[in-house]
Amino acid sequence: MIELNDLLAQIWPLAVQQTVGIEQVELKQALGRVLAQDVISTLDVPQHDNSGMDGYAVRSADFVAQRQFEVSQRIPAGASPDALLPGTVARIFTGAPIPPGSDSVVMQEDVQVLGDGQVVFNALPKAGQWIRCAGEDIATGQVVLSKGTRLDAIHVGLLASIGVAEVAVARRLKVGVMATGSELQRPGSPLKAGQIYNSNEYVWCGLLSALNVDVVSVGIVPDNFKATCAALESLADCDAVISSGGVSVGEEDHVKPAIEKVGELRSWKVAMKPGKPIAFGHINRLQGGYSWFFGLPGNPVSSAVAFKLIVKPFLDLLQGQAVTQVDWRLRMQQVQADFAWLKPDERREEFLRVHVQSGKARLFANQSSGVLTSLAQSNGLVRLAKGQVVSPGEWVDCVMYRDLMS
Numbered sequence: 001m002i003e004l005n006d007l008l009a010q011i012w013p014l015a016v017q018q019t020v021g022i023e024q025v026e027l028k029q030a031l032g033r034v035l036a037q038d039v040i041s042t043l044d045v046p047q048h049d050n051s052g053m054d055g056y057a058v059r060s061a062d063f064v065a066q067r068q069f070e071v072s073q074r075i076p077a078g079a080s081p082d083a084l085l086p087g088t089v090a091r092i093f094t095g096a097p098i099p100p101g102s103d104s105v106v107m108q109e110d111v112q113v114l115g116d117g118q119v120v121f122n123a124l125p126k127a128g129q130w131i132r133c134a135g136e137d138i139a140t141g142q143v144v145l146s147k148g149t150r151l152d153a154i155h156v157g158l159l160a161s162i163g164v165a166e167v168a169v170a171r172r173l174k175v176g177v178m179a180t181g182s183e184l185q186r187p188g189s190p191l192k193a194g195q196i197y198n199s200n201e202y203v204w205c206g207l208l209s210a211l212n213v214d215v216v217s218v219g220i221v222p223d224n225f226k227a228t229c230a231a232l233e234s235l236a237d238c239d240a241v242i243s244s245g246g247v248s249v250g251e252e253d254h255v256k257p258a259i260e261k262v263g264e265l266r267s268w269k270v271a272m273k274p275g276k277p278i279a280f281g282h283i284n285r286l287q288g289g290y291s292w293f294f295g296l297p298g299n300p301v302s303s304a305v306a307f308k309l310i311v312k313p314f315l316d317l318l319q320g321q322a323v324t325q326v327d328w329r330l331r332m333q334q335v336q337a338d339f340a341w342l343k344p345d346e347r348r349e350e351f352l353r354v355h356v357q358s359g360k361a362r363l364f365a366n367q368s369s370g371v372l373t374s375l376a377q378s379n380g381l382v383r384l385a386k387g388q389v390v391s392p393g394e395w396v397d398c399v400m401y402r403d404l405m406s
């Protein structure tokens, strides 16, 4: 068995070295994609000093002599103002450019309008007040977003704010999925004796949709060697293939021998619970090259946890996402156990499904790797080292699901 940290150290660099190609997309299509180049601003945001309030643009030094002023111009947002005449003020609105010669804005609530183009100020302005300075958000030449960022809605808005209409992103990945198991049935069809519904594929497809990849599914593959080889070969043109089930040691487990036949098995069995029988390798393509392969366990919890901890970061890295953004170990937090864990696994590190609230982790009662409800009713995984016991009140490492899928 390989340690999880060692597996990650072995496979993540492979993805970093073999990131996929780049394409230009329109800004709105870039949501959820990974930026392939640094984006540098060619302008200041805002472009001009502008008003932070509806009110009056003034010269603060004029207030030494007087409190009543003539309004010499009106500046709505989008206008190009004249210089402020000495001894006068300008009516101004939020976002409008500050006229040359003015160094301060007084909000209209502090001003009395006399009706003959004159106004009286009830407050003394401080130089610089209510002025939003040119370039205070983004300065010309600044790296606004770095290569390797997965673009969220705010990132896309930030790019729009500097006038970018198209960006270079990693091309979409093509990911193949297959669920092995002669006992599996599709939701929508009645279950025959001994059958269970294929849920793993639905979990992955949901998780994959957050990664903006194209999914190709061959659906359910029966437990036989030939069918397994054929399904794997049919997905060889994908960037990566994920299968579930059939990776353990029984006679009905055909994934390991099949991957050895159609490609190469590079690693098998990880010292983690849930998720021990994980296969990693590749499927050869007839025309040369290969597709990465992850054979995840059939147990629904094992398959989902292995996906989040191992496969998802690998797919992110293939798209060029920065390692610091995908390595969930950097986002572990300490939580206080609201439970006791007295019979630890001596050979594997464990990931316990917990619900964390106000810094306290409550353990889901049934930690079986077949109980998918444990994932539905938890929001994080407590990570325990081999043999680690836990007493109530102890501080333990935890990774939250939101940090696994961000």
Ligand SMILES: Nc1nc2c(c(=O)[nH]1)N[C@H]1C(S)=C(S)[C@@H](COP(=O)(O)OP(=O)(O)OC[C@H]3O[C@@H](n4cnc5c(N)ncnc54)[C@H](O)[C@@H]3O)O[C@H]1N2
Residues within 6 Å of the ligand: 179, 180, 181, 183, 184, 196, 197, 198, 199, 200, 201, 244, 245, 246, 247, 248, 249, 253, 275, 276, 277, 296, 297, 298, 299, 300, 302, 369, 370
């Ligand atoms: N003698 C041993 N037996 C087992 C070992 C072992 O080391 N020695 N490891 C156990 C562990 S740990 C796990 S995890 C499982 C993994 O086995 P497989 O990956 O070969 O998975 P299957 O046996 O095909 O299925 C396990 C379980 O999951 C259900 N399943 C399968 N596919 C799906 C699906 N698509 N959706 C929902 N549920 C699925 C399946 O019906 C089984 O109940 O092996 C242990 N055994």
Ligand code: MOO
Residues within 6 Å of the ligand: 272, 273, 274, 275, 276, 277, 297, 299, 301, 302, 369
């Ligand atoms: O690895 Mo298995 O997932 O312990 O049940």
